[in-house]
Amino acid sequence: MARTLRFVAAISIILVSASAAQAVTLTFENFAPAGSVVNINPASPYTEAGFTVSVSNPLAAVVDSAAATNMPGNLTDFFAFDTSNTATLTFTGGAFDLASLLIGPYVPATTPPINMTIIGTLAGGGTLTATFTGLTTATTANLNWVGLQNVRFNNTGAGALDDIVVTPSTAVPEVESLRLLALGLFSIIVAGTRQRGRQA
Ligand SMILES: [Ca+2]
Ligand SMILES: [Ca+2]
16 A cells, blocks of 8 residues: 555656646747847737737737837837737647736837736636726736636737746646546556455
8 A cells, every 4th residue: 555655646746746837938039030020910920938929910020129119118029019909818738827917008100108908818717807008118017817718918009018927827637637647546556456465
């Protein structure tokens, strides 16, 4: 039985360490050539670290820090999208958490201030909404949203995003994984019992 318990403990440790996912920051760095911009459109979304930023029309770009246009207050590369556009953040691995990000206007495409509305669709159903008004410069939006299926961004003027801090969700293991784990533990226990039976 001690051996079985060691197996269970080992599997538990593996599961816990696998679920302790690391936060990643989407920075948009080194995508656009120096001094330039790269168009982002519905056919070619932006991807970084397994996360995707897709758009509803072609009025979007990843902008290099040395380009003629900028996100005031942010000296690094960033993502820009028009007021008519909806930017949507998703994760290829499923649900994710969104801790914070940098939001602001994109100039001179727009004259600040702008407002930005962020809508999170929860993997378990329902939505979360946050609206930031009077944005004139890069501003940290602290959201701390968990268990998201996607997050949509809309602006009242051309807007910009950067430093999106996200983490793959760990809250609820997949039903299939739990079923396999239960099956695995059952097999180990049965094997242990048989072994003892033979030894007796
Ligand atoms: Ca950046
Ligand atoms: Ca750059």
